[in-house]
């Protein structure tokens with residue numbers, strides 16, 4: 001019997017986490033087949049260029065093609081995922097929506113635990129060693145990085161990103177476009193407004209209003225974004 005070809009993952013946009021997406025695809029037996037670029041994603045200081053990230057796949061799989069969105073046409077058997085975790089994620093999704101009627105793949109690393117009582121929308125990413133508790137709802141395109149825990153019954157709105165090692169208590173309502181930065185902790189039963197940013201290492205002990213940055217322990221208002 002001939003083994004069937006691996007399913008092909010197409011990633012729209014690239015950022016520094018694209019290697020995590022390649023890694024997670026391979027761990028799931030998917031082929032990272034294509035990176036489709038649209039908005040310019042210039043390399044910042046200490047960034048690793050996309051070409052080097054693709055080169056690093058040599059010997060593991062055929063290298064993904066890089067194409068521009070203007071030249072892209074959906075193909076049979078492809079799975080789709082957004083690449084950037086920044087706010088450009090929502091703009092890119094809107095542009096793709098304008099051009100194509102795609103459904104997105106939900107990509108979960110095999111070492112993550114997702115409760116069967118949790119609900120994950122389309123385009124959600126869950127990184128290695130993360131734990132998603134029962135009753136959790138992750139809306140479309142939520143990005144959960146590595147080593148995150150999300151407590152029972154917490155709801156996270158679309159396009160929010162939860163960075164490595166963050167711990168979120170249960171029964172919380174997190175808006176859309178929210179960032180919970182690396183190593184932050186949220187106590188339970190909190191309401192975090194749309195577009196809010198909980199900074200690295202902060203401990204949120206109270207609700208956070210829409211569109212503000214909070215920092216420190218306990219987390220305090222720093223600025224309006």
Ligand SMILES: CC(C)(COP(=O)(O)OP(=O)(O)OC[C@H]1O[C@@H](n2cnc3c(N)ncnc32)[C@H](O)[C@@H]1OP(=O)(O)O)[C@@H](O)C(=O)NCCC(=O)NCCS
Pocket residue numbers: 145163164180181182197198199200201202213215216
């Ligand atoms: C929110 C964040 C971006 C900093 O915001 P910023 O506006 O760039 O902050 P600045 O660098 O201008 O610093 C403003 C002040 O806050 C302090 N500060 C910055 N981040 C802080 C943090 N996480 N906790 C406490 N203080 C912090 C700075 O030292 C500075 O202090 P000062 O006013 O006394 O000089 C940063 O804290 C953060 O969380 N980054 C995201 C990290 C992350 O999750 N990366 C993803 C890894 S995969």
